[in-house]
Amino acid sequence: xxxxxxxxxxxxxxxxxxxxxxxxxxxxxxxxxxxxxxxxxxxxxxxxxxxxxxxxxxxxxxxxxxxxxxxxxxxxxxxxxxxxxxxxxxxxxxxxxxxxxxxxxxxxxxxxxxxxxxxxxxxxxxxxxxxxxxxxxxxxxxxxxxxxxxxxxxxxxxxxxxxxxxxxxxxxxxxxxxxxxxxxxxxxxxxxxxxxxxxxxxxxxxxxxxxxxxxxxxxxxxxxxxxxxxxxxxxxxxxxxxxxxxxxxxxxxxxxx
Numbered sequence: 281x282x283x284x285x286x287x288x289x290x291x292x293x294x295x296x297x298x299x300x301x302x303x304x305x306x307x308x309x310x311x312x313x314x315x316x317x318x319x320x321x322x323x324x325x326x327x328x329x330x331x332x333x334x335x336x337x338x339x340x341x342x343x344x345x346x347x348x349x350x351x352x353x354x355x356x357x358x359x360x361x362x363x364x365x366x367x368x369x370x371x372x373x374x375x376x377x378x379x380x381x382x383x384x385x386x387x388x389x390x391x392x393x394x395x396x397x398x399x400x401x402x403x404x405x406x407x408x409x410x411x412x413x414x415x416x417x418x419x420x421x422x423x424x425x426x427x428x429x430x431x432x433x434x435x436x437x438x439x440x441x442x443x444x445x446x447x448x449x450x451x452x453x454x455x456x457x458x459x460x461x462x463x464x465x466x467x468x469x470x471x472x473x474x475x476x477x478x479x480x481x482x483x484x485x486x487x488x489x490x491x492x493x494x495x496x497x498x499x500x501x502x503x504x505x506x507x508x509x510x511x512x513x514x515x516x517x518x519x520x521x522x523x524x525x526x527x528x529x530x531x532x533x534x535x536x537x
Contacts, residue, residue: 282301282302282303282331283301284299284300284301284318284323284326284338285299285300285301286298286299286318287299287300288346288347289369291365291368291369292364292365292368294342294347294350294365295346295347295348295349296339296340296342296347296365296369297317297318297339297340297345297346297347298318298337298338298339298340298369299318299337299338300335300336300337301326301329301331301334301335301336301337301338302329302330302331302332302333302334302335302336303331303332303335304330304331304332304333304334304335305333305335306333306334306335306375306532306536307334307335307336307337307370307372307373307374307375308329308334308335308336308337308374308375308376308377309337309338309339309366309369309370309374309375309376309377309389310322310336310337310338310339310377310378310379310382311339311341311362311366311376311377311378311379311382311383311385311386311389312338312339312340312341312344312345312379312380312381312382313379313380313381313382313404314344314380314381314447314450315344315434315437315438315443315446315447316340316341316344316345316379316380316381316382317340317344317345317346317437318338318339318340318345320345320433320437321338321379321382322338324518324521325517325518325521325525326338328521328525337369337370337374339366339369341362341381341382341385342361342362342365343446345437351442351445351446352446352449352450353449354449354450354452354453355453356457356461356466356467357467359381359384359385359387359388359466359467359468360388360392360467360468362385362388363385363388363389363392363393364392366385366389367389367392367393367396370396372396373395373396373397373398374396374397374398375397375398375399375400375401375532375536376389376390376397376399376400376401376402377400377401378400378401378402378403378405379402379403379404379405379517380403380404380405380489380514381405382405383402383403383404383405383406384405384406384407384466384468386400386401386402386405387400387402387407387468387471387472387475388467388468388471390475390476390477390479391471391474391475394476394477397477398477398535398536399477399478399479399480399531399532399535399536400477400478400479400480401479401480401482401528401531402479402480402481402482402494402497403481403482403483403484403494403516403517404484404487404489404514404515404516405494405497406466406489406494406497407465407466407468407469407472407496407497407500408457408463408464408465408466408469409454409455409457409458409464409466410458410464411458413454413458413464413489414454414455414458414459414464416488416489417451417452417454417455418451418455420451421447421448421451421452422444422448423443423444423447423448424444431443469500472497472500472501473500473501473502475501475502475503476502476503477503478503478504478505478531478535479498479501479503479504479505480504480505480507480527480528480531481494481495481497481498481501481504481505481506481507482494482507482508482509482512482516482524482527482528483495483506483507483508483509483512484508484509484511484512484513484514484516484519484520485508485509485510485511485512486510486511486512486513487512487513487514487516488513488514489514494506505531507527509523509524512524
């Protein structure tokens with residue numbers, strides 16, 4: 281099996297750490313979630329991509345993992361800013377593969393790069409903060425409430441104080457979005473109707489982060505397909521990886537010739 285090649289480049293003065301896996305003609309950009317790194321979020325499933333068919337790029341999002349300093353700061357346009365950097369990282373036509381926070385980045389990429397992004401897959405993300413989500417983020421903003429093994433996993437990447445700060449700021453950003461922005465809307469919501477590329481929206485029905493049904497997102501994107509898994513959680517691409525990638529590759533076969 282091919283091994284991923286890890287490297288770092290500077291884009292607009294920011295370090296961007298990423299890996300390249302495979303050397304096939306079809307390019308895929310995988311966009312990690314909150315606090316995520318390529319190894320944590322996609323390392324367990326890279327082997328699902330045939331390296332003779334796909335060239336897969338996975339980054340540590342700006343401000344996370346090895347793509348720091350500076351650390352992540354939460355502002356309304358954070359995912360749009362990520363997309364602007366990703367457009368400079370990827371120079372050839374490609375599919376976007378966005379999970380959780382990276383899902384929002386995938387929508388901005390599709391909107392900003394209509395000639396570059398061929399199609400997209402998104403799961404575990406939201407376009408707005410619901411009352412349920414706001415309450416949930418208030419409850420989980422203290423990392424000391426996490427299971428010890430989960431906190432330890434992240435503290436191998438971040439210093440304990442930095443982890444606590446980044447996570448708390450993200451939770452408060454979502455709470456403030458709900459309380460201060462009409463409808464709790466995040467910036468990607470308004471661009472969904474203007475995305476023209478085919479998108480596959482996958483929803484794990486046991487995803488506790490998904491108080492906003494992903495069906496809402498699928499209904500707003502003109503050329504979207506919506507698939508669910510009754511037992512899928514937030515990490516459905518890892519927990520149900522065989523089912524997940526069967527659905528993804530079937531979608532690719534239909535829309536990506």
